[in-house]
Amino acid sequence: MAGDGSPGHAAGLTRLVLRRRHEALGARFAPFAGWEMPLQYQGIVSEHEAVRERAGVFDVSHLARAWVKGPGAAELLRSVTTFDVTGLPVGKAHYSLYCNEAGGIEDDVFIYRLPGDRWLVIHNAANADADFERLRAVAGSDASEVTPETVMLAVQGPDAVALLASVLGEGFAALEPRDCAELDWRGTPVLVARTGYTGEDGGECIVGAGQAEALWDAFIEGGATPAGLGARDTLRLEAALPLHGNDIGPTTHPYEAGLGFAVTLDDGAPFTGREALVAAKEAPRTRRLAHLRALDRGVLRSGFAVREPGGEEAVAHLTSGAFSPSLRLGIGMAYLPVGLAKPGVTLEVDVRGRALPVEVVRRPFYRKPRTA
Numbered sequence: 001m002a003g004d005g006s007p008g009h010a011a012g013l014t015r016l017v018l019r020r021r022h023e024a025l026g027a028r029f030a031p032f033a034g035w036e037m038p039l040q041y042q043g044i045v046s047e048h049e050a051v052r053e054r055a056g057v058f059d060v061s062h063l064a065r066a067w068v069k070g071p072g073a074a075e076l077l078r079s080v081t082t083f084d085v086t087g088l089p090v091g092k093a094h095y096s097l098y099c100n101e102a103g104g105i106e107d108d109v110f111i112y113r114l115p116g117d118r119w120l121v122i123h124n125a126a127n128a129d130a131d132f133e134r135l136r137a138v139a140g141s142d143a144s145e146v147t148p149e150t151v152m153l154a155v156q157g158p159d160a161v162a163l164l165a166s167v168l169g170e171g172f173a174a175l176e177p178r179d180c181a182e183l184d185w186r187g188t189p190v191l192v193a194r195t196g197y198t199g200e201d202g203g204e205c206i207v208g209a210g211q212a213e214a215l216w217d218a219f220i221e222g223g224a225t226p227a228g229l230g231a232r233d234t235l236r237l238e239a240a241l242p243l244h245g246n247d248i249g250p251t252t253h254p255y256e257a258g259l260g261f262a263v264t265l266d267d268g269a270p271f272t273g274r275e276a277l278v279a280a281k282e283a284p285r286t287r288r289l290a291h292l293r294a295l296d297r298g299v300l301r302s303g304f305a306v307r308e309p310g311g312e313e314a315v316a317h318l319t320s321g322a323f324s325p326s327l328r329l330g331i332g333m334a335y336l337p338v339g340l341a342k343p344g345v346t347l348e349v350d351v352r353g354r355a356l357p358v359e360v361v362r363r364p365f366y367r368k369p370r371t372a
Contacts, residue, residue, distance in 0.1 A: 199239025
């Protein structure tokens with residue numbers, strides 16, 4: 001039943017398997033993409049700082065998880081994704097996109113190649129149903145969704161790799177960035193990957209729902225701070241990582257979003273949106289996703305208008321915006337005309353009627369301090 005913390009629905013929202021664990025830690029919940037998710041525990045800023053300084057653990061089970069299996073799985077995935085996954089080595093993962101025929105981004109995904117012609121695809125929660133139908137349309141019964149019976153945890157921060165290795169063993173310690181593997185943990189399989197969405201090192205783990213509480217407890221006992229969606233958003237924004245539905249979507253193409261690395265065209269393989277992306281790559285850019293840093297006090301928010309200094313007409317609107325706990329100032333992203341999307345250009349953001357000066361900067365907003 002949903003009331004005892006098992007998967008279920010509350011007011012139309014899907015509940016997390018680990019809901020009781022989150023409640024016990026003081027989580028404040030909020031609806032997100034059809035799920036009831038922990039927004040924060042002790043506070044967004046303190047959770048953000050814990051990830052930047054030590055290690056935090058996130059329950060990201062709202063992300064949809066689907067397998068595509070079989071000897072032809074790579075070619076089937078290639079037909080619907082922008083990146084040439086057929087050349088991805090076993091034990092590696094890569095970022096990719098689903099595009100529409102016009103080249104717009106229907107979703108951004110991570111694809112993991114495991115031994116035995118098995119491929120795991122991670123989708124955004126808001127697009128889960130459409131994304132799985134996309135896979136099933138090309139793979140049929142070789143595609144299977146495993147979101148309900150699994151839990152996904154992300155451990156991120158400068159101490160995260162050591163913590164993951166202490167809990168999961170040397171199998172995780174041997175992984176390089178974007179590696180993935182299946183490990184045995186206390187007699188249960190855990191799929192692990194050296195990936196994340198915070199700008200920090202660390203890893204993500206997928207485990208059966210029946211073993212999830214024990215794995216979560218092990219990370220908490222090992223020193224990880226529980227962190228919610230609020231900190232996850234400020235962390236990804238500091239790292240200038242796009243959020244689908246905000247910074248990228250069906251009306252934006254990969255090249256103007258700075259995601260050309262996720263598109264393979266030179267192999268000639270057909271995939272949805274290929275012709276449009278060939279044209280988009282060759283055409284002069286009219287706009288570019290730019291990164292704005294506030295030059296005065298004020299918090300940037302999605303939807304705020306961006307203007308040239310003294311101007312009355314908006315040249316863009318923020319796609320994302322937040323207060324950066326690491327930099328102690330406002331940051332945001334917007335699609336600017338190419339002539340304005342250059343580091344050093346000064347603009348203004350309308351913050352509830354006040355013109356807040358901002359500067360275009362290079363991505364990411366936050367860079368980890370170099371150690372001697």
